[in-house]
Amino acid sequence: MGDVIKLIFLGNSGVGKSNIINRIAHFDFDLNKKPTIGIDYYMIKIVYNDKTYKVQLWDTAGQERFLSIVRSYYYNIDGAVIVYDITNYKSFKYINYWLDEIKNNCNKDVPVLILGNKSDLDVIREVSIDEATKYANDNNLKFVEVSALENLNIDKIYELLIKQILDLNVYKENKVEIPKSNNNCYC
Secondary structure, three states, X not given: OOOEEEEEEEOOOOOOXXXXXXXXXXXXXXXXXXXXXXXXXXXXXXXXXXXXXXXXXXXXXXXXXHHHHHHOOOOOOOEEEEEEEOOOHHHHHOHHHHHHHHHHHOOOOOOEEEXXXXXXXXXXXXXXXXXXXXXXXXXXXXXXXXXOOOOEOOOHHHHHHHHHHHHHOXXXXXXXEOOOOHHHXXX
């Protein structure tokens, strides 16, 4: 793995992958964000055990017509984030599809984090926290609900996935320091 961590964000179109990444990389949210065409890329820095790592954030298009392009980016990933929209049950049911994509196209087993996005829209929720938690537990996956709009639990991506990736690669103890300013971002 070296000093670079490659994360790929997967999920159906419209679930909020781009805005989650925008929160991570730019500390911003854009209600008028256009759908990703093909794939987009961002890089940030994190510090773990007094060592600096570059984290590549690969934002993928959720539309089926871009799938062949997206598949070429599965190679050599260190972790995957599968995003669904808590107000769209179909996007939750597609988690199996995205897990199969990872399993069938990656060159190794990779840690996967399931994100239920748009927790700020709880009043129109279609996927219960209990159902998502059960699914994650049954499939030995990490899970958290987030709100890109309200910047809720976005930091859990560091705690639940990046730390796991580094721990799997012999870097044990301490904690991941979350970037605090745009000075850490190469976008």
